[in-house]
Amino acid sequence: MFRQASRLLSRSVAVASSKSVTSRAFSTELPSTLDSTFVEAWKKVAPNMDPPQTPSSFMKPRPSTPSSIPTKLTVNFVLPYASELSGKEVDMVIIPASTGQMGVLPGHVPTIAELKPGIMSVHEGTDVKKYFVSSGFAFLHANSVADIIAIEAVPLEQIDPSQVQKGLAEFTQKLASATTDLEKAEAQIGVEVHSAINAALSG
Template sequence: MFASSFPTRTPPQPDHLVRPASASHSNLYLKPLSRFEVMLATEYYALVRYLGVRCFDFLVDMVIVPATTGQMGILPGHVPTIAELKPGLLSVHEGNDVKKYFVSSGFAFVHANSFADIIAVEAVPIEQIDPALVQKGLAEFTQKLSSASTDSEKAEAQIGVDVHSALNSALSG
């Protein structure tokens, strides 16, 4: 197709489109990695970081994210990946310490250099969530869903049920 459209030109090759990697990156895969760096940002924390304050930035052993395709564990040297996050529990493992956050949605970007960016709309430490309020919200949105008459009301109520169900699941597991 390219040759018939441009008979006097050579098609571009991928190596012409990408900058060569630095020498420091070439040794990255020769040594085993035991930890990797992860940055967790929310709309608020990204703004704070932009103003000069660090957001969540960890050197960790593993992160487990609630991807739309299922739970995804990210370890050092993970293949580069982009994953959409669904409401659920995000676990950050640092040695024997595990920090747990509830994320409402977002994306996880895993880079080849053992660095991961996790961008969440909201990320709340799990210990700050009140189980009684979650149960109350779940009951409220379930009732709204059953009494909704328009598609818009049903969609809003279903989102509330989904988020509160994910919160409930994160608290119990």
């Protein structure tokens, strides 16, 4: 029985490996029109209703990847309630990725990076703009476009160091006196965020 199973398994693996694998296009390269098969199926079920719009219908396709590396990095930096940077051309961005500080230059390999509490700096010539970000994600595209989405972000110069020290002391005390898992988790987050802000200001 085991010999037969192993032969069948090896045969299925060989068949699967012999099939050609087609690469799937990135979502930003997909056409914005609805799939014709879906539209036809929809009309059969609900002929009196227009087909629903999908997210791709509202997306503008990304420009094609240039043959040469651009001299500038295009940055879109957005928050849930505001857009900090839109189509800003800069020389470099340094983001606080969960794996460590990540420098992003034009021509960076496509990457999705999770952000941790820390400093994000935007470099444009000799001008450097620094933000403290709480968390989020950075989407680095092959066409030298960086989409950075943060939950909270504050320009570093707007942060009061005395308030940071006060908040760090309060959350440290809450962590020491916490009795439930929820209280400990909330206090730990407060300590980590305020510690990151304090390190950024002192650094």
